[in-house]
Amino acid sequence: MVTCTDMAVLCGNTPETCYNKYGSTTVRLKCCHEMALRILLRSIDSHANRYSRYIEPLLSISVDFYVRVFVRLHTGARRTKDSATKVGNVIACSGCHSMEVLPILKKVEDGKNVKYCTSVVRQSMMGTDNKCVHCGHPVHHAGPIYIGPIHDRKFVEGILTSLKETPEEERLGTHNRLMGVLTNVSEEIDVPLYYEHDQLFNVVKCSVPKAVSVKSAILNAGYEVSGSHCNPRALKTNAPTHFLWDICRSAAKEANVTAERHDEKAPGHKILSEPIKNEVSFQLHPGATQQTKNEQMVRFQCNKGKNWGPRSKAKGSINSTLAGFYSKTQETSE
Known part of the structure; x- marks a missing residue:
């Protein structure tokens, strides 16, 4: 078990410190x-x-003000080589927040022969000008991060x-809370990272449909989707980014939101200018809908109570530079 509480470092405030x-x-x-979980696992x-060892993640959770992972260590030089195939880099747009994960290595098996080679870059986010193809920003x-499974489903179940x-x-x-968090974990699909379901709609300045409607649109197209224990508004899916933008364009069309409402340099202008x-x-x-919906489960803890969160470090009542002076004075007076 490994716990990290320096979330300000892991969440992007200081990339050099990370x-x-x-x-x-x-x-x-x-x-x-x-x-943050995937950076820690990596x-x-x-x-x-x-x-010559490698990890098997059993349970990885982000809760309250820290991240905690439970891993099992294995020994074996041959299986250790597979670790390189579970690592990738992330490219993220600064305008529309689209993102894509690029594996570093891939494993090629030809009968009994196994070969590791660099992955062919097939990203669909960056154009010839090295800018986002969706919005031009x-x-x-970022990375590298761990892109393999971060939970063992059998262990969680x-x-x-x-x-x-x-x-x-x-x-x-905390029984109800444990049930809720672990149930959320058990329902997650094995896909790195997630969006917030209102995040993309805010880019095109469109009214946000219900999460059930967005998930239905993804499922009706044949893709997978789930929530995440990290965020109650998370949208974890294997659908390509261009399809997610088509969902936003369809919702904007129904709400009569056009590209003319946006500034020409705004991300939403270029996105809505493209056809569905x-x-x-x-x-x-x-x-x-959640298959295990239960009102007694505390799926997401409300962290606004009194005395919640990490406290400041302990402070002495006497200045450390004067500690010796006070101790000698007290001994003399006695």
């Missing part, structure tokens, strides 16, 4: 808490690789089963 401590750089994104795995680079079978008189005071290339259906999909 690089010095964890060997990765970060940018300010809505998904900064999951990115750092642990990188240190383990130096000793500069694109930032085992904990949930154990919690459910615990007699009521033996349950912890994919069919978008907001019809309710049965998989868009």
Whole structure:
């Protein structure tokens, strides 16, 4: 188990400090808490690789004011090589907040032969001018981060089963919260990072549809989508970014929002100037609602109570430079 409380460093305020401590750089994104988890996992795995070891993430959570990961260490030089295929870089647009993950290495198997080679760059975000193809703004680079699974589904389901079978008189005071957080984790799909469901609609200045409607549009197109335990408004999906913008264009069209409402240099102007290339259906999909909806679960803790959060470091009542003086004076008086 590893816990980190320096979220200001991991979430993008000081990328140079993040690089010095964890060997990765970060940018300010809505998904900064999951990115913090993946930076931490990559750092642990990188240190383990130096000793021919590799990690197996069991549970990775971002909660309250810290991140905590539970990993299992394995030894094996051959399997250690696979760690390089679970690491990637992130490119993120500074205008429309689009992002894409680029793996560093790929594994090619040809019968009994196994070869590791650099991945072919097939990113669809940057144009020939090195700017975002969606809005024309500069694109930032961050990473590397861990892009493999950050949870072991069987491990999480085992904990949930154990919690459910615990007699009521033996349950912890945080039982409902544990059930809620772990249930959120069990419902997450294995996709790196996420958007906030209102994040993209704010770029085009369109009224934000309900989260169920947005998830239905993604599911109706044949893609996967889920929430995240890191953020109650998270939209984790394997749908390509251009399809997500088509969803925004469709919603803007229904609300009579056009490109003329935006400044020519604004991200929303170029996005709404492009035609809708994919069919978008907001019809309710049965998989868009949470399958394990339970009113007693505390899925997301309200952290606005009194005395919540990390406190300031302890301070002495006597200045350290005068500590010796006061002690001698007291001894003399006695």
